Amino acid sequence: MVISRRDAMLSVVAGLIVPWQTFAFEKQGQQDNDIFLSCRILTNGSYTLACMNAGGHVFWENALPGRGHGFAIRQGTDQFVVFARRPGQYAMVVDVRTGKTIKRLSSITGRHFYGHGVFDRQVKRLYTSENDFERGRGVIGIYDADSDYRRLGELDSGGIGPHEVVMLHHRDELVVANGGVRTHPDFGRTPLNIDSMRPNVAWLDPSSGVVNNRLELPESRRRLSLRHLAVSDVDRVCVAGQIVSANSAGEDDMLEPLVAFSDGDSQELGIAPDAAQKLMRRYLASVAWLSDPGLFVVTAPHAGVVTLWSQTGQFQGSIEVARDSAGVCSDVSGKTAWISADTGKLLSIDFPSRVKSSHQFALVDGYFDNHITCVPRA
Amino acid sequence: MKIIRQLFVTILCCLSPGVGAAQPDSGKYQAINITFVDQFAVPAYEAFDDAATHLARSAEAFCENMNDNTREGLVDSYYEAMDAWQWVQMISIGPISFELRRFRIQLWPDRRGNVSRHLDLLLSEKNTGALSGAEFQTGSVAVQGLSALEILIFDESGGLATTTPVATENDDSGFRCQVINAIAQNVASIAKAVRTEWTESDDAFRGYIETASLGNAFFDSADGLSARILHDLRVQLQTIVEYKIERPLSDTAESTRLRRAESWRSQRTIHNIRINLKAIHSAYDVSFRPFLSEELALRVDEKFNQADELLAPIGEFSTAALIDPVERERINAVIEVVDELVQLFIQQIPAALDLNPGLTSLDGD
Structure with missing residues (x-):
């Protein structure tokens, strides 16, 4: 009998878990309000999901069946969903208090997950970005959270390659970053339509599937894949992109990493000034909204900076962080940004002081993956 | 072909981490990059091109005259080409990333059995037009490379013990051989293009390696x-x-x-x-x-x-x-x-x- 590396890793991880009962999610101090989730890559190549708090406690860290990516938090409950990284086929509904899997979802035949999802405002339905890969069509899967996450159907995402999907705060409308890149699992993550890609941001009515608004990039920026989104308190959207490719002649002079903004009613995306864009070096990984300073925080891992933006798109400066810092989320208070680096460290930045603090956790050796999210207490 | 290239080019500039506040020692990194290309990648692709050219000649010879000698020559040259491919299989940068070339040379892992399925279809249709250079290169990726060639050359039932070529003088042998030949010519064509585009074309990719920095379309540092x-x-x-x-x-x-x-x-x-x-x-x-x-x-x-x-x-x-x-x-x-x-x-x-x-x-x- 061969013990697989994954089995071995489960034991290792289990041995290092701090029993959640020790802390029991009871408030031990103000900073313990903030509970974070992040997928991790362990140095032995295994993939896990870790739950920590800002006080440095690790509640649990559990093995995942494959590399994980983003999260959907079911507000008001102990549940959240972690999604496989594209082109993954699993999503796990997990109890945040125990780390136990409540339900494992598998993508249906002909679909795979893109790594993100969101609950509706009534926390009854889960919407997931998925790929109808034979037809090259982006879809939003619909799952009934009250009926064991039964798949109810799907909506057209309004484009190709839907990635992050978010729900507005003040009306039932989904916002989808359609990255524009067609992929097929037979070819891994290889882009198949670079010269014809048309990324967009789409506002969808989840009850009807109607695309209420769809904003594309200008012609010169069509190779910028729009991937990640955040929504402000008043439903303004910040979208972050990344260059997928130059063409074979190297003609990408017009392309720089993109941050764009919209209130959803406008006819075009408000694109931030090029001078600020160049700072970010072609690749943006995550966006978060911090309600107290009223800023969008965008991570630029290649440049080793986070950039700050007002909700109308005014550049508010940048802060140096470790290279490959990809994940960002707001704490519960909306005053502190938490940033994860694939080097395995967590950084917090308080506002308005912009003071940085580094945080250590008793985690198995490894690295944080693309995203980190903050879980409000139920 | 240029259109296909533009369609499928994949590039790595977006994938390379840039520099932070402290500027790293670019001389060291330039040395790493250029020695990798000059002393490993380029010679390896030259060897792959040579092996693929040999494979194409062997396939031609086999189809012109199927006998034990030409069959043995085909098997040996297949081994040689696959060995040379295995040597460069890890490289994701450069001309190999254009036009889905990696997948056209070898589609593996093939979880859904695409190679067998598409090859069966090709063999059943017996459409010689589909084997012509341009048609073949823009057709199914699954049948274009070494994965499909292996199925045609080696006996499935002998997978554990023997390596018997199956393209013998049976009713289908003529068309099977044409498919073998089309694949071998295609692999040789791709190998030649990759070799040329690294160092010999007007816009040789080696130049992008030398000048990796801001403003370089492929590598920004x-x-x-x-x-x-x-x-x-x-x-x-x-x-x-x-x-x-x-x-x-x-x-x-x-x-x-x-x-x-x-x-x-x-x-x-x-x-x-x-x-x-x-x-x-x-x-x-x-x-x-x-x-x-x-x-x-x-x-x-x-x-x-x-x-x-x-x-x-x-x-x-x-x-x-x-x-x-x-x-x-x-x-x-x-x-x-x-x-x-x-x-x-x-x-x-x-x-x-x-x-x-x-x-x-x-x-x-």
């Missing part, structure tokens, strides 16, 4: 490119463990899934892995090793040597080792050693070179 090259080596190590060994190996000999193994029909699974490891070692040796401490360099060498010593007795051409109880023990030991190499490539080597492993942003999402 020299250290980012070094990280990308190191990433390719590390990913190949992980591919060896996760896809080439663990995926077919399973927990017990009885549950081993041999047909998940790479090159199971031609019995080259272990042989391929040995080539892969030697290639990674060779690429690392010319590019990264000179910038490491002697202690770290020796640790890395020791692991590569251990892996090769473990693999050598398993049998050069045996896929069946995966179901042999004794050999499985040895293969599990190989997994451990390669895992240790992965650690070195994720932790110690990047740290020593001041490179981020780029686990998230090198294959961005």
